[in-house]
Amino acid sequence: MTVAELEQFFRLDAAALAVVADKRRAATKLGWAVQWGTARMLGTFLADAPLKVPAEVIGFAAERLDAD
Numbered sequence: 001m002t003v004a005e006l007e008q009f010f011r012l013d014a015a016a017l018a019v020v021a022d023k024r025r026a027a028t029k030l031g032w033a034v035q036w037g038t039a040r041m042l043g044t045f046l047a048d049a050p051l052k053v054p055a056e057v058i059g060f061a062a063e064r065l066d067a068d
Contacts (some may be wrong), residue, residue: 001054001056001057005041006057006060007040009038009040010027010034010037010040010041010060010064011061011064012061012064012065013037014035016033016036019032019068020032020065023037026065026068027068029065029067030046030058030062030065030067032057033061033064033065034053034057034058034061037061038053038057050068052060
């Protein structure tokens with residue numbers, strides 16, 4: 001996945017940051033951000049295989065959320 005694709009689908013805009021701010025735990029915030037981007041990219045959630053998200057996507061979302 002390219003940096004441009006990560007920016008296009010997994011960048012958190014002001015509206016997304018407002019939604020994610022309501023989540024309590026860092027893991028919940030990260031999971032929400034990854035699913036949000038996945039839905040934007042694929043048009044669906046990865047309900048059956050959430051662990052198949054590439055590590056670079058998780059890292060990109062975590063970086064945007066300042067999460068470990």
